[in-house]
Amino acid sequence: MTHIPGIVITGASGRMGQMLIRTVTESDQARLVGAVERAGHDWIGRDVGEAMGGQPLGVTVTDDPLEAFAKAQAVIDFTAPEATVEFAGLAAQARCVHVIGTTGMSDAQIAALEPAARHSVIVRAGNMSLGVNLLVQLTKKVAAALDEDFDIEVIEAHHRHKVDAPSGTALMLGEAAAEGRGVQLADVADRGRDGITGARERGHIGFHAIRGGDIVGEHDVLFAAPGERIVLRHVATDRAIFARGALKAALWGQGQKPGQYDMVDVLGL
Numbered sequence: 001m002t003h004i005p006g007i008v009i010t011g012a013s014g015r016m017g018q019m020l021i022r023t024v025t026e027s028d029q030a031r032l033v034g035a036v037e038r039a040g041h042d043w044i045g046r047d048v049g050e051a052m053g054g055q056p057l058g059v060t061v062t063d064d065p066l067e068a069f070a071k072a073q074a075v076i077d078f079t080a081p082e083a084t085v086e087f088a089g090l091a092a093q094a095r096c097v098h099v100i101g102t103t104g105m106s107d108a109q110i111a112a113l114e115p116a117a118r119h120s121v122i123v124r125a126g127n128m129s130l131g132v133n134l135l136v137q138l139t140k141k142v143a144a145a146l147d148e149d150f151d152i153e154v155i156e157a158h159h160r161h162k163v164d165a166p167s168g169t170a171l172m173l174g175e176a177a178a179e180g181r182g183v184q185l186a187d188v189a190d191r192g193r194d195g196i197t198g199a200r201e202r203g204h205i206g207f208h209a210i211r212g213g214d215i216v217g218e219h220d221v222l223f224a225a226p227g228e229r230i231v232l233r234h235v236a237t238d239r240a241i242f243a244r245g246a247l248k249a250a251l252w253g254q255g256q257k258p259g260q261y262d263m264v265d266v267l268g269l
């Protein structure tokens with residue numbers, strides 16, 4: 001009989017947490033075996049399906065991540081940077097695949113994942129959708145094909161609750177553009193403009209963030225030259241695309257060697 005991996009969802013009450021619970025429970029390739037929230041959250045001790053306003057799912061929300069991870073083969077984690085660093089250590093102890101969708105992580109927080117990745121499989125991406133990961137590849141190609149006469153700007157739009165900017169996706173697209181150009185993003189990134197900024201610097205990559213309403217996630221990569229513009233665009237209208245990608249990553253990670261991977265590995269792009 002094929003083994004069906006057990007999955008724990010952290011940040012179960014969040015926008016992505018609830019979408020992930022629906023995606024895992026609707027899948028015949030995975031089982032929901034745990035739901036984690038922080039200590040003191042009013043969902044702790046309740047059945048997660050009932051807490052979401054639906055039928056019971058037979059999984060009680062816990063504030064003890066290690067106890068939940070010990071019963072699972074994968075953890076899908078769309079929470080907050082400090083929580084994700086803590087969960088990485090616990091997922092490694094439990095030898096679970098750790099799928100990380102959390103964005104806004106600092107360089108130090110990303111480096112703190114490395115010890116865990118010696119013992120477990122980590123799949124991390126600022127965007128788990130097929131469409132965005134394809135757009136990343138296209139951005140790299142277009143940037144490599146064009147010279148610095150084309151100014152590159154990354155424009156993103158998200159809902160009013162988003163706490164980090166630029167978005168993880170915008171940074172992935174900026175990294176891809178920089179790689180295509182053969183430069184380091186840190187040397188050329190201009191994050192937002194305000195006041196007397198001076199004329200645009202040739203070869204720089206600009207980032208701009210719009211926040212409003214319930215926008216799920218929109219990303220444009222603009223290549224603007226005198227006389228013409230190219231715009232590469234992705235529009236997300238349903239968070240299910242991220243949840244489906246994350247579940248795919250959790251299943252792909254089973255049996256892989258410990259280490260850090262991304263959605264390009266998972267999707268074979």
Ligand SMILES: NC(=O)C1=CN([C@@H]2O[C@H](COP(=O)(O)OP(=O)(O)OC[C@H]3O[C@@H](n4cnc5c(N)ncnc54)[C@H](OP(=O)(O)O)[C@@H]3O)[C@@H](O)[C@H]2O)C=CC1
Pocket residue numbers: 010011012013014015016017036037038039041078079080082083100101102103104125126127128129168242
């Ligand atoms: N990679 C991708 O494809 C995508 C990534 N994201 C990213 O996922 C993250 C979450 O987004 P979203 O769902 O909209 O945010 P929400 O704020 O709706 O959800 C985050 C959840 O994580 C919980 N949480 C935070 N800290 C802890 C902790 N220490 N222990 C347990 N739970 C914790 C929060 O609980 P509380 O409310 O109590 O703080 C909340 O339930 C963001 O970083 C976002 O950018 C989002 C969509 C797609």
Ligand SMILES: O=C(O)C1=N[C@H](C(=O)O)C[C@H](O)C1
Pocket residue numbers: 103126127158162166167168169170216217218
């Ligand atoms: O916070 C969100 O909502 C999203 N976050 C990710 C990001 O930072 O790019 C992915 C998606 O755009 C939605």
